[in-house]
Amino acid sequence: MAYSSDYFKGLNYLLNEQQDKAIDVFVQMLEVDSETVETHLALGNLFRRRGEGDRAIRIHQNLIARPTLSKDQRAQALLELGQDYLRAGLLGRAESLFLELIERGLYRLEALEKLLDIYQQEKEWAKAIGAAKRIEHVGGPRMGALIAQFYCEQAGAAREKGDRKSALKFLKLATVVDRNSVRASLMKAEIEQLMGRHKLAIKTLTQIEKQDADFTPEAVPLLLRSYSALGQSAKGERYLRQLLEKHGGMTSLLAVVELVREEQGDAPAAELVIRYLRSRPSVRGLDKLIELQLQSGEGELRENLLILKELVDRLLQEKAPYRCRNCGFESKSLCWHCPGCKQWSSIRPVQGVSGE
Numbered sequence: 560m561a562y563s564s565d566y567f568k569g570l571n572y573l574l575n576e577q578q579d580k581a582i583d584v585f586v587q588m589l590e591v592d593s594e595t596v597e598t599h600l601a602l603g604n605l606f607r608r609r610g611e612g613d614r615a616i617r618i619h620q621n622l623i624a625r626p627t628l629s630k631d632q633r634a635q636a637l638l639e640l641g642q643d644y645l646r647a648g649l650l651g652r653a654e655s656l657f658l659e660l661i662e663r664g665l666y667r668l669e670a671l672e673k674l675l676d677i678y679q680q681e682k683e684w685a686k687a688i689g690a691a692k693r694i695e696h697v698g699g700p701r702m703g704a705l706i707a708q709f710y711c712e713q714a715g716a717a718r719e720k721g722d723r724k725s726a727l728k729f730l731k732l733a734t735v736v737d738r739n740s741v742r743a744s745l746m747k748a749e750i751e752q753l754m755g756r757h758k759l760a761i762k763t764l765t766q767i768e769k770q771d772a773d774f775t776p777e778a779v780p781l782l783l784r785s786y787s788a789l790g791q792s793a794k795g796e797r798y799l800r801q802l803l804e805k806h807g808g809m810t811s812l813l814a815v816v817e818l819v820r821e822e823q824g825d826a827p828a829a830e831l832v833i834r835y836l837r838s839r840p841s842v843r844g845l846d847k848l849i850e851l852q853l854q855s856g857e858g859e860l861r862e863n864l865l866i867l868k869e870l871v872d873r874l875l876q877e878k879a880p881y882r883c884r885n886c887g888f889e890s891k892s893l894c895w896h897c898p899g900c901k902q903w904s905s906i907r908p909v910q911g912v913s914g915e
């Protein structure tokens with residue numbers, strides 16, 4: 560490849576940080592030399608990565624305006640320009656470029672993946688579902704778990720409008736594409752409870768241990784509510800004990816402990832905690848044990864227990880019960896879309912001494 564003197568002039572401007580002049584030279588060169596298209600693509604890409612979106616857009620727009628570009632070069636430039644717009648937050652412009660590529664059957668998978676990104680940013684869930692299904696269709700990765708999250712988002716919006724019927728319909732679709740969607744089960748059970756269908760709610764909630772046992776703590780309070788509404792607390796306790804035996808978990812233990820406490824008093828409840836703590840040390844378990852001992856403690860013992868309780872409470876307050884397994888983001892409540900890394904389903908209940 561022969562380098563023209565303009566090329567070196569441009570390079571020189573670039574090296575001397577006179578980037579606007581450099582771009583002008585490169586753009587002029589493009590007028591006469593379409594072989595430098597690859598160089599321009601690389602340059603535009605570089606500017607975008609450096610966060611210089613305006614420069615990247617200028618380069619790519621100029622490329623696209625060239626009549627001598629081959630079909631593939633033009634498509635490549637469109638894809639790059641779409642990404643410039645996306646990066647600059649010009650979502651509408653980016654969307655129309657990616658749609659154009661898809662329509663022409665060029666870079667379909669890449670364009671669909673970018674569209675999916677746009678629709679998520681815009682919370683356009685129906686369109687996001689469409690894009691995700693097409694990604695699978697053109698041979699991209701499996702999207703079931705992601706599509707289920709989008710259906711759950713739609714269900715949440717319907718529920719907020721008081722439209723429980725539509726919400727349930729979306730949740731059903733979520734389970735069709737991902738039968739292990741814990742979020743769909745939890746949301747469905749909540750709606751069933753609001754409708755007074757407690758037997759159904761229990762059936763839905765007992766699926767969760769098979770879907771993803773780490774999430775059973777989320778089901779426990781809902782299960783207790785439904786068993787209690789049906790006047791079947793004993794049955795509820797039996798199920799929780801089974802859960803505890805199979806999967807462990809502080810939330811299950813503490814729920815059982817409360818039920819034992821109501822029926823038999825503090826001493827047997829404390830015994831149950833101690834037995835469990837011997838095999839699995841847990842800050843939450845210790846907290847409950849102190850609380851139970853406090854009831855009967857007197858004088859100096861009581862004073863000491865109060866100091867201990869304050870310490871343990873502070874420890875617990877500092878620990879977030881949920882953490883993203885992708886980026887480590889810590890959260891006080893369960894979110895399905897990580898605010899740190901924007902991944903779905905990556906935030907989970909924390910296991911171990913300070914968690915479950």
Ligand SMILES: [Zn+2]
Pocket residue numbers: 883884885886887888897898899900901902905
């Ligand atoms: Zn994250």
